[in-house]
Amino acid sequence: MNRSTVRRVSVGVGWAVGCLTVGALTAPGSALTAQLTQVLVMNDDAHSVPVHSVGASQVTGTVDVANLPATQPVSGTVNVGNFPAASEVATVKLLDTTLEAGTSSNTASDIDVAAYRTVRLNVRTLPACGAGTPSITVSEAGAGANLARFDEFNVPLATAVANAVYQAPGTSIDVRLDGPAGCQAWVKVWGRSN
Numbered sequence: 001m002n003r004s005t006v007r008r009v010s011v012g013v014g015w016a017v018g019c020l021t022v023g024a025l026t027a028p029g030s031a032l033t034a035q036l037t038q039v040l041v042m043n044d045d046a047h048s049v050p051v052h053s054v055g056a057s058q059v060t061g062t063v064d065v066a067n068l069p070a071t072q073p074v075s076g077t078v079n080v081g082n083f084p085a086a087s088e089v090a091t092v093k094l095l096d097t098t099l100e101a102g103t104s105s106n107t108a109s110d111i112d113v114a115a116y117r118t119v120r121l122n123v124r125t126l127p128a129c130g131a132g133t134p135s136i137t138v139s140e141a142g143a144g145a146n147l148a149r150f151d152e153f154n155v156p157l158a159t160a161v162a163n164a165v166y167q168a169p170g171t172s173i174d175v176r177l178d179g180p181a182g183c184q185a186w187v188k189v190w191g192r193s194n
Helices: 002-028 029-039
Strands: 093-100 107-112 116-123 135-140 150-155 162-165 171-179 184-192
Touching: 029 171, 093 135, 107 184, 116 135, 116 171, 135 162, 150 162, 171 184
Parallel strands: none
Antiparallel strands: 093 184, 107 171, 116 162, 116 184, 135 150, 135 171
């Protein structure tokens, strides 16, 4: 036999042995066939199966979103329907009167401001003031003119208007006009709740 024939015979015998081996190992009932057809799927804490949602999914429990970036790009229309109802701005006129310096009508007493966050005072002198400079003193009610004074300002003459705004200064206030006898000022006080 020459070399070429020996090679052909060797290749043929090797091929035949390989086919018989594969056939024997993969034949029904063989050990390799049993190992190849048994699949073990585990989905416990140590061997979880990765999944992803298709379409809309409902999530229950706690969702941690702490690792999101500080800002998120948004496109389209955003509709947020769970905002608290808008609080109403409640401004209420608490006083609208004329005070006259040098008389028993020079003070508006016990103006209740307890329900308000800010208080606005508007003073306008009337032509009867004549010479002299009238002044307005605002104090906590009932504490005496000098003990609880938290503001005092001059009111310009010639029907000028002076305004002042205070953070709620207590439960009630007094407003007093001082100046030349007969001087009058129109005084308005408003309270604002928010």
